[in-house]
Amino acid sequence: MPRITVLAGGVGGARFTRGLLAELERRHPDPAERPEVTVVVNTGDDMWLNGLRVCPDLDTVMYTLGGGIDEGQGWGRPEESKRTSAEIAAYGRGWPWFTLGDLDLATHIVRSELLRGGATLSEATEVLCRRWTPGACLLPMSDQPVETHVRLAADADEHRSGDLVHFEEWWVRYRASVPASGFEQLGVEGATPAPGVLEAIAQSDVVILPPSNPVVSVGTILGVPGIRDALVTTSARVVGVSPIIGGAAVRGMADQCLRTIGVETSALAVGLHYGSRATGGVLDAWLVDETDAAAVPPLEAAGVSSSAVPLWMRDPASTAALAGAALDHAARV
Numbered sequence: 001m002p003r004i005t006v007l008a009g010g011v012g013g014a015r016f017t018r019g020l021l022a023e024l025e026r027r028h029p030d031p032a033e034r035p036e037v038t039v040v041v042n043t044g045d046d047m048w049l050n051g052l053r054v055c056p057d058l059d060t061v062m063y064t065l066g067g068g069i070d071e072g073q074g075w076g077r078p079e080e081s082k083r084t085s086a087e088i089a090a091y092g093r094g095w096p097w098f099t100l101g102d103l104d105l106a107t108h109i110v111r112s113e114l115l116r117g118g119a120t121l122s123e124a125t126e127v128l129c130r131r132w133t134p135g136a137c138l139l140p141m142s143d144q145p146v147e148t149h150v151r152l153a154a155d156a157d158e159h160r161s162g163d164l165v166h167f168e169e170w171w172v173r174y175r176a177s178v179p180a181s182g183f184e185q186l187g188v189e190g191a192t193p194a195p196g197v198l199e200a201i202a203q204s205d206v207v208i209l210p211p212s213n214p215v216v217s218v219g220t221i222l223g224v225p226g227i228r229d230a231l232v233t234t235s236a237r238v239v240g241v242s243p244i245i246g247g248a249a250v251r252g253m254a255d256q257c258l259r260t261i262g263v264e265t266s267a268l269a270v271g272l273h274y275g276s277r278a279t280g281g282v283l284d285a286w287l288v289d290e291t292d293a294a295a296v297p298p299l300e301a302a303g304v305s306s307s308a309v310p311l312w313m314r315d316p317a318s319t320a321a322l323a324g325a326a327l328d329h330a331a332r333v
Ligand code: GDP
Pocket: 008, 009, 010, 011, 012, 013, 014, 057, 060, 211, 212, 213, 214, 216, 217, 218, 241, 242, 243, 244, 245, 248, 249, 250, 251, 252, 253, 254, 311, 312, 313, 314
């Protein structure tokens, strides 16, 4: 049975994976012949908030694949009220700028109950997925907390330049607009990949880096000891899809993240940042948008097989076609 592994962040990774599952269903109508998909999800954005374990990217992937996502927003559940969050804010507790809907809060309550009862994050995720049946195996990158923090390079409110703040505070409270000097993965030294992560990468035919944030989504996953090496050594083809089109992050603030680590916001620069597996990087292939076709020759010269195809995930059909292009390109290298 062929196997595919995707290393995903939140919205970009979730939408791509939904297109991938649709494309696989179209190509393999018989479920018995359909490749199995494992999604290794970034947990660097996770936090304890109001006594609850919140896992933004895991939940975005789970809701998106399970048909329970707020499509407009890209995260949370449709038509949920913010009444509970408003009550918590009225007590002056928590993060007033980080609103959680009340249906979403139920997920965090159940997860936190499981974790307090001794379950690992993988086990808790499996329980949550029994309800959502996402059609893929969702694995956290690690069962140990590895939380991304941002080193500020300017003062902001009660924070001084040089302070370390949680990634979600920089992202949501400051819309990534406070200059930063770097990212740190707190807890990463002692962390190990969650059960099944290394096996999935090693036993896959294709590993896909979807158009997720290359710094704070895919970069965070690759920072967990052992995962980058698994990509370097797997017999799978590793194909990536650029999250940058025409020199801009399509949605979100990936440009601020790339600037912080000194990488230009371009499909070429991000492809070279990941690098060719032939020279210690993680890619066999890198898809760029048609408007970035000029990046193909320099990528090929750097040992990364490349082609220019439409990368906009406009609707289910264009997203499935993009996933199909990634599979077809992987089959050619
Ligand atoms: P997050 O955790 O919710 O920020 O989501 P991800 O890290 O998975 O994905 C965010 C990235 O998706 C952003 O950096 C965007 O550049 C990228 N992205 C969003 N929509 C599209 C799209 O339609 N096409 C492509 N190629 N990239 C996209």
